[in-house]
Amino acid sequence: MNERIRLGIAGYGNLGRGVEAAIAQNPDTELVGIFTRRNPESVRPLSPKIAVHPLDGIDAFADRIDVLVLCGGSKADLPEQGPALAARFNTVDSFDTHARIPQYFEAVDAAARAGGKVSIIAVGWDPGLFSLARLYGESVLAQGATYTFWGRGLSQGHSDAIRRVPGVRAGVQYTVPVSDAIERVRRGENPSLSTREKHTRECWVVLDEGADARAVEHAIRSMPDYFADYDTTVHFIDEATLHREHSAMPHGGFVIRTGTTGERTSQALEFSLKLDSNPEFTASVLVAYARAAARLSRSGQAGARTVFDVAPALLSPKSAAALRAELL
């Protein structure tokens, strides 16, 4: 690659900051600018050299950006921004509401086709690398079962749910996989596992002054969808402890495929991640797929894609010949 891939960042929270850092680690990419719906003056990039612009003026940058990395949230931002920006820019995003992926794909695909652009959606680790592990696993072991375990890691959605409980000033929630269940899967037992048997939930809560700890604990543990189906533990701590010990955003997990070939021969694949920062890792995956989006667009393609549609070689800055010689 002779010319660097010019990237823009749309939205600058933890994920956007992670993308800025990842671009700095990939010498074949460069950051054109950050685009925000906030007041640009209020945004402080990691590097003071990076320009910050209002998102609603981004069309003026159409000729200067090869791929726009969408760093908004899946709930409120991407359902609207994804299709809108896909019509005018090649994009990558980390849309992660699994149940809505098909309809989001259709909306982005229509916009990208109309605009002659490429959009790779749902990039990150789940959806993303874990999805790939599930696909490779079931494709190469046709008879078998696939299991996904998450954690130990901080879940943003469950932490938000805790914070909505009356009497809670602050708090975080960790999803913890059950070791015994993982071991049973690894041994090829092919177990039927209930929700409760796969993961536990661990909450670290700071109470409002005068709040009733027992009432808060009960409210959390009985919350439908989020906690009622799990063995949940609630720990009360002070605010200083929360900030000191629970400010990082670690995550990870395991995808395990076990199956049989031939005359009942056991075979097992496992892919696991251990991440000290979930948003920084997701950002790093996004930049690799931005490289792929630039190449797909250059080769004349248009429309939405997922990690399933992207040939692995497109992710690497190395040539096909170098990959064959060094990594195959």
Place this chain on the structure above:
Amino acid sequence: MNERIRLGIAGYGNLGRGVEAAIAQNPDTELVGIFTRRNPESVRPLSPKIAVHPLDGIDAFADRIDVLVLCGGSKADLPEQGPALAARFNTVDSFDTHARIPQYFEAVDAAARAGGKVSIIAVGWDPGLFSLARLYGESVLAQGATYTFWGRGLSQGHSDAIRRVPGVRAGVQYTVPVSDAIERVRRGENPSLSTREKHTRECWVVLDEGADARAVEHAIRSMPDYFADYDTTVHFIDEATLHREHSAMPHGGFVIRTGTTGERTSQALEFSLKLDSNPEFTASVLVAYARAAARLSRSGQAGARTVFDVAPALLSPKSAAALRAELL
């Protein structure tokens, strides 16, 4: 997919038998026949319904085979058969002499392009799925280090080397990864590991009558390239024990990528395999890539490919929409 993918098997040893079994597990594929350089009468397929033909008459089957699965060895068979058959058939193979992959790729690519066929070479787990883990790992974590450990598993090449030692009647060799080294890599220590520190070698040997055990042990342990650079243990057993306890062909291993993002945040990916039968698993991977080869050919492509060039979705019998809904 409405029509089944019609496959042929060229070469019928452990790998060919594994391919026959894998085809039976994939209902969108069917086996047209087995092609052999031996006397076809001497070949006994798993299913008595399968026809066995002489390999030198295979051209007559050109219209009846969508993809030919080459099951010969990398040393003597594939360097000649690969390019020759790639000119007339879509092929997949498990060529695994890492150092010769670039030149093998060029030879097959020239033949396949000339014939308008697709050939996916070096398919299996290493090269193959482990290569993919290395590529995804270094692409999504640009700053880091990649480690591959093999085993515990039976190495065919090292077992052959043992059997060439005077005084050895029979024997097998297991490659064993050093747990302590794996743990250091997992902890993100990024260690420099010598050959000796990564793997040990374990030999199980049956002596010829009257052979000198100490001389045999010395000859094995001091053998250059194969054993001299490793901590090697040699166990002497009788032939019945060898057949009872060492007839399986287990293998596996670990690919670990550790790296940092942002301000020195540690991140780690790991892919591992635990295989009770190396040839059956390799065969199962070959059939998934045969599906991809059929699709690439149908879409008008020609030339050699590796696992790096094949979009993951092409491996699955499911539609793109089903993959997005079920696995993403």
